[in-house]
Amino acid sequence: MEDYERNSNSPTHHEEDSDVRKGPWTEEEDAILVNFVSIHGDARWNHIARSSGLKRTGKSCRLRWLNYLRPDVRRGNITLEEQFMILKLHSLWGNRWSKIAQYLPGRTDNEIKNYWRTRVQKQAKHLRCDVNSNLFKDTMRNVWMPRLVERINAQSSPSTCELSESMITDPGQRVDEPSPVEPGFLQFNPIHHDQQLVPAAEVSAASSNSPAETLSDVVVNGSAGYDPIGQTGFAGFNDWGCVGGDNMWTNDDESLWFLQDQLLSHETTSYSYN
DNA sequence: AAGCTGTCCAACCGCATACTC
DNA sequence: TGAGTATGCGGTTGGACAGCT
8 A cells, every 4th residue: 555655656657647546455445435336336337436536447446346345255265165166167167267256255256367377377387287288187187186075075074065076077067057046055065066056146146144055164164274385384285285385296195206197197098188 | 684586466458248329 | 230438357467475595
């Protein structure tokens, strides 16, 4: 915020630009925007931008609201279940971030996009393969996603949450379009893995009084303390089921060597790559 | 302590699509 | 129906920060 004030007074801040503010939002701006959205709703962003007195574009207001000010924005680390969902949905839809975000309650497309770029692509880089290659996709499906499943199941009570391997590999679970929502539907119920996925917004609209019925609620609330490596250095598995932070590949039973073995075994058996 | 490097994430930009007149 | 405008989406950038040397 102070940086913004500094920037806005910088010599490079030309007079013709001063009509439109850019850069980080101030608390005052946030308060104004929240107030206006509460009155006018979260639409007609250009109108909000003009009538609020904010010297921001409608696009900027919209982005600020969706990614930060919206009351249901979820903060904090991406959970194991969310990681699993991201991997799974990305394998179906690719970089359709907004679509993927619909299935992760409270997460924004921006956040998911950032997660993918900073974490997932980093792993691809470590393995010296392209993130879009069949090799990497196979590794995700055959190594990392099963590891995530194991860890999710290990974290949770078997009676309440049991992820199935078929959630990873069953092509019949392709998610093209959401199905109609039934009351109380779980958007990601590991027990009923044959169900279709439903965007979180639709679930909350259909079942607003059962907020605990999400996978995150079922599992994560019972797994306090999960702290992905790379964020704080928690001494345990990182996001990818391997030990260590940046040095994640060096010192455990699921080291880079393990993954490379997996890759090599794939390379030498049944896979052909682009 | 200072400089360097890598990571994370908020915010911007450009383009595509939807909407309105 | 076409032009202008608004909105949404994905890609990219830049600053803050932490860790390392």
